[in-house]
Amino acid sequence: MTSDSGDEASVSLREAGEFRIIDRVTAGRVQPGTTLLGPGDDAAVVAAADGRVVGCTDVLVEGVHFRLDWSSPEQVGRKAAAANLADIAAMGAVPTALLVGLACPSTTPAARAEALADGLWAEASAVGAGVVGGDLTSGPVVVLSVTALGSLEGRAPVLRSGARPGDRVACCGRLGWSAAGLAVLGRGFRSPVALVDAHRVPAPPYGEGPRAxxxxxxxxxxxxxxxxxxxxxxxxxxGVSVRLHSRAFTVPDRLAEIGSALGVDPMDWLLTGGEDHALVATFPVDGELPAGWTEIGAVEHPGDDGPVVTVDGQVHEGDAGWLHFAKY
Amino acid sequence: MTSDSGDEASVSLREAGEFRIIDRVTAGRVQPGTTLLGPGDDAAVVAAADGRVVGCTDVLVEGVHFRLDWSSPEQVGRKAAAANLADIAAMGAVPTALLVGLACPSTTPAARAEALADGLWAEASAVGAGVVGGDLTSGPVVVLSVTALGSLEGRAPVLRSGARPGDRVACCGRLGWSAAGLAVLGRGFRSPVALVDAHRVPAPPYGEGPRAxxxxxxxxxxxxxxxxxxxxxxxxxxGVSVRLHSRAFTVPDRLAEIGSALGVDPMDWLLTGGEDHALVATFPVDGELPAGWTEIGAVEHPGDDGPVVTVDGQVHEGDAGWLHFAKY
Structure with a gap:
């Protein structure tokens, strides 16, 4: 921390020092009006206008959730932000702020930490939120822990536990794109770019959460x-079962094509692929679905086996989705 | 996740599975009244009665911030919580909630993750806060990222930037105990227990933040x-300088004794040791200090060299404290 390097691009975190990196990643950022006190003190202060704050945390680990040879640091930052901002939206809330814990090796180029911050800021500011604080420390691999805060703006939170028999099941946003992109990358390809990019940076329909x-x-x-x-x-x-109808799903041409090329049924990607952060919700049967939502099934009383999710009346064979600790 | 092991004590995270561990660490916890919605949904909802929420994040990495051969997992959980809760107190706020991101190897005993959660809960509930949510995932070492939320209860936040020339400087809480305990552990000893325990679990004077x-x-x-x-x-x-008076500090007998045994000036621990999470604040010269606070110096106009901190008129020689990336 005593002298500047002549070659800024190659400066490591150890050479730059914690406080200079924090200065760099916070300088020049435009905070939204909800940020009452931004980075630089012991804690931040964020508006919570209706007297409540929504909060969630998600952790991304290098080699488990992302690979820096498959995604740029900026894309990893955007994805980490998106995973949390989508959780806020799924409560029916509007995101206001991110807090970021970042551990990375001291040999990490400072530019990489800055690119991560750029990605976090890009995704946050697109929904009107700010990055209001965080912590930067050393560790053996890159671990990015993001906390998102949000405002319900007077709404009741929409819980997982409110589905009632008779409700319609509808979704909004991409399904299966990230999984297809991951399959492409896993086979050593870099295209179709639309799918690979969908894996690198999801596009959750944030605004549809409060709308739903x-x-x-x-x-x-x-x-x-x-x-x-x-x-x-x-x-x-x-305490309900969910019956999905496969005919309600439209397999996008891109997924059909690459599924055919890779020998994968693209419906598997739609039904079991994670990380697109689509929203799925249940709605009263007598109401209208918001524009842009697709009805995909119905809520039923559970049978003798308890709550299950079926597709065309059958429990899906194979994995239902991602399990932590199963693959590492 | 398909069958229970006969020996619960030796079950790993991989064997138990993410969701069963989350069930275990959340079951039976008593949430405070500020927790409007606890763990189990996409996000938690926490009361923010005065329309603002205070938030901060701190990351602890195994091998950098703690060693599991020096501290129990429960102690690590308490320390991680304390570091964040103290930041909330230092704004003049009362902690309400913790959100926890935990990455650990899939071979980690499930009991270790549960003990970490026990420690987080112990420290949070002691100040009236709850652990309202989090994320558990796999990673090569234990990384514990904690976000604390708090309520200012109508107070203005107390910033780092408000000190004015003429103010009194005062502190409350232990100084140097954690550093002395670390020095003891580093030489292979396990006692004096009071110092070693102070390193393992700090005792921040949380309530003194709002009081100050x-x-x-x-x-x-x-x-x-x-x-x-x-x-x-x-x-x-x-934009000020701070003048401390060494005569204002009382070196506790325990620190004097172990300093003598280890050949360390205990004043070095008091002035440069971190992780005790004492509170230090500046107060108007014409007011009274709250009970329990010790006056240690005064705020001055900065000299030609800009803002500095001096002890008996001299800038302290050697490290002023912990620098991330300097040692890893």
């Missing part, structure tokens, strides 16, 4: 582990 | 890096 809440959604969740797995969480929390 | 705010504190910070280092942050943020 306003439309009377009885339950909601974001698809982070896979549609069947996440609807399974809703089914168990609500 | 109510008493008119003009600036405040918690001592996480070391008194001189943290007062340096206040000095730079406020």
């Amino acid at each position: 809440a306003d439309a009377g959604a009885t339950s909601m969740i974001d698809v982070s582990d896979g549609l069947l797995a996440d609807l399974g969480h809703v089914a168990r929390a609500s | 705010a109510d008493a008119g504190a003009t600036s405040m910070i918690d001592v996480s890096d070391g008194l001189l280092a943290d007062l340096g942050h206040v000095a730079r943020a406020s």
Whole structure:
């Protein structure tokens, strides 16, 4: 921390020092109006206008959740932000702020930490939120822990436990794109770019969370582990079963094409692929679905085996989605 | 996740599975009244009665911030919580909630993750806060990222930047105990227990943060890096210098004894030791200090060299405190 290097691009975190990196990643950022006190003190202060704050945390680990040879640091930052911002949206809330814990090796180029911060900021500011604070420390691999805060703006939170028999099940946003992109990367390819990019940076329909809440959604969740797995969480929390109709799903041409090339049924990606952060919700049968939502099934009383999720009346064979600790 | 093991004590995270561990660490916990929605949904909802929420994040990495042969997992959980709860207190706020991101190897005993959670809960509930959510995932070492939320209860936040020339400088809480305990552990000893335990689990004076705010504190910070280092942050943020008087410090007998045994000047521990999370604040010269606070110096106009922290008129020789990336 005593002298500047002549070659800024190659400066490591150890050479730059914690405080200079924090100065760099916070300088020049434009905070939204909800940020009452931004980075630089012991803690930040964020507006919580209706007297409540929504909060969630998600951790991404290098080699488990992302690979820096497959994604740029900026993309990893955007993805980490998106995973959390989508959780806020799935409560029916509007994101206000991110807090970021970043551990990385001291040999990490300072530019990489800055690119991660750029990605976090890009995704946050796109939904009107700010990065209000965090912690930077050393560790053996890159671990990015993001906490998102949000505002319900007077709404009741939409829980996983509110689905009722008779409700319509609908979703909004991409399904299976991230899984298809991961399959492409796993085989050593870099295209189709649209699919690979969907894996690198999801495009959650953030605004649809509050919209679904306003439309009377009885339950909601974001698809982070896979549609069947996440609807399974809703089914168990609500004490109901969920019946999906495969005819309600349209397989996008891109997924059909690459599924054919790789020998994969693209419906598997739609039903079990995680990380697209689509929103899936249940709505009263007598109401209208918000524009852009697709009805995919119905909520039923559970059978003798308890809450299950079926597709065309059958429990899906194979994995329902991502399980932590199963593969590492 | 398909069958129970006969020997619960030796079950690993991989064998138990993410969701069963989360069930175990959340079951039976008593949430405070500020927790409007606890763990189990996409996000938690926490009361923020005055329309603002205070938030901060701190990351602890195994081998960098703690060693599991020196501290129990329960102690690591308490320490991680304390570091964040002290930051909330240093704003003049009362902690309400923790969100926890935990990455650990899939071979980790499930009991270890549960003990970490027990420690987080113990420290949080002691100040009336709850552990409201989190994320558990696999990673090569234990990384514990904690976000604390808090309520200012109508107070203005006490910033680092508010110190004014003429203010009194005062502190509350232990200084140097954690550093002395670390020195003991580093030489292979396990006693004096009081010092070693102070390193394992700090005892921040949480309630003194809001009390100092109510008493008119003009600036405040918690001592996480070391008194001189943290007062340096206040000095730079406020554009002032800080003059400390060594005669104002009482070296506890325990620190004097072990300093003598190890050949260390115990004043070095008091001035540069971090992780005790004492609170240091500046107060108007014409007011009373809250009970339990010790006056240790005064705020001055900065000299030609800009803001500095001096002890008996001299800039301290040697490290002022902990620098990340300097040792890893």
